Amino acid sequence: MADYFTQFSCVLDVGTPDKAVAALDLFLRLREEDEASDDPEFSGFALSLPDGPGSSVLWIHDDGQGDVEGVIRFVLRLAGDLDLTGLWGFDYANTCSRPRLEAFGGGAHVIDLGARKSVGWISTHEWLTAVLNGEDIDAVEALVA
DSSP states (O other): OOOEEEEOEEEEEOSSHHHHHHHHHHHHHHHHHHHTOSSOSSOSOEEEOTTOTTOOEEEEEOOSSOOHHHHHHHHHHHHHHHTOOSEEEEEEEEEESSOOTTOOEEEEEEEETTTTEEEEEEEHHHHHHHHHTTOOTTTOOOEEO
């Protein structure tokens, strides 16, 4: 039997140490609420302050069961709660414990923090499939949400 993984590791600078602490508090509160839910929204990733107290940088990474959508929901929620602006994004890898067809790939996602919306994303598997089906390699673009 094969095990499938989604992995990522990225940082988000929220601007001030106070906002970083507020982000960590929000994360812990949302995870606690998720524990009582049959459909958790903010699971599949961990959040920490890699540089310790006094840092404005958050480290977001998979927790063994990476959930790209959970990260996106959390960052959009955080952008609203902390009034974040600018563009932010991350990339991810899809891997497998055994060689399986179509089990490897990845992608990237970009969020406009100020507008509180997804800007777009791309999947390496979808890009590869399109190119192999004869589409112009330069015509295959990221999907705009």
